[in-house]
Amino acid sequence: MNIIVCIKQVPSLTNVQIDLETGRLKRDGVEPMINPFDEYAIEEGVRIKEKVGGKVVVITMGPPQAESALREAISRGADEAFLISDRAFGGADTLATSYTLSLAIRFIGDYDIIICGKQALDGDTAQVGPGIAEMLNIPHVACVKKIELVDDKSIRVERVMEDGYNLIESPIPTLLTVAKEINIPRMPSLRGKMFSKKAFIKILDAVTIGADTKKTGLNGSPTRVIKTFTPPPTKRNCGEKISGAAKEVAIALVERLSKLGII
Secondary structure, three states: OEEEEEOOEEEOHHHOOEOOOOOOEOOOOOOEEEOHHHHHHHHHHHHHHHHHOOEEEEEEEOOHHHHHHHHHHHHOOOOEEEEEOOHHHOOOOHHHHHHHHHHHHHHHOOOOEEEEEOOOOOOOOOOHHHHHHHHHOOOEEEEEEEEEEEOOOEEEEEEEEOOEEEEEEEEOOEEEEEOHHHOOOOOOOHHHHHHHHHOOOEEEOHHHHOOOOOOOOOOOOOOOOOOOOOOOOOOOOOOOOOOOOHHHHHHHHHHHHHHOOOO
């Protein structure tokens, strides 16, 4: 079973900054990390490999420093890694990103399952995974919380819904986006860290994957960030604080809610 896991390196949540001129996140000088949802994708790929055999290949699109995310993925159990990197890929929206990643996956070839995190924290669109599947013309299932069965022909999964879950069976090859309920990601092992330091990271540029640069990066992005701003605080009184001992607060709260007609 050959599994490709798509990950993304995002800025650390403790220091998010916006470039006011471009409207995009500032990445230079900000400590990066693997998108948290993608950690579940890596873990699930490794678990499938441990159950049925095969290999896990991790890919990411980004600048050269994104190599560190790939090495961390290898330390967590992935076997190979590809960095899709070219200036022509810069500034891509979800459509251009899906196009570029789908070409890279076609170049790598020989895959049974593609796994992505449900969404990325910096964009929060949840569009890239399904977009890749559409461009590869393969089925996909989003928000998977459990994989019940995998064999060489099909996969059966549980998809998260608001009121429960759907049980879906899909032929292979297929693409899954996984939710955080699916597993608990393992920490990198010492052996994995040592292996990741020596691992050779293959770099794929636009020429290598045969990309039309009119469809990559800013050139291929029909959506643009026009303006980013912090919403102004509301001027109306939105709340009331009740202080005092627990019993006094409880009595005052009940009286206040009764006056408002809530209870």
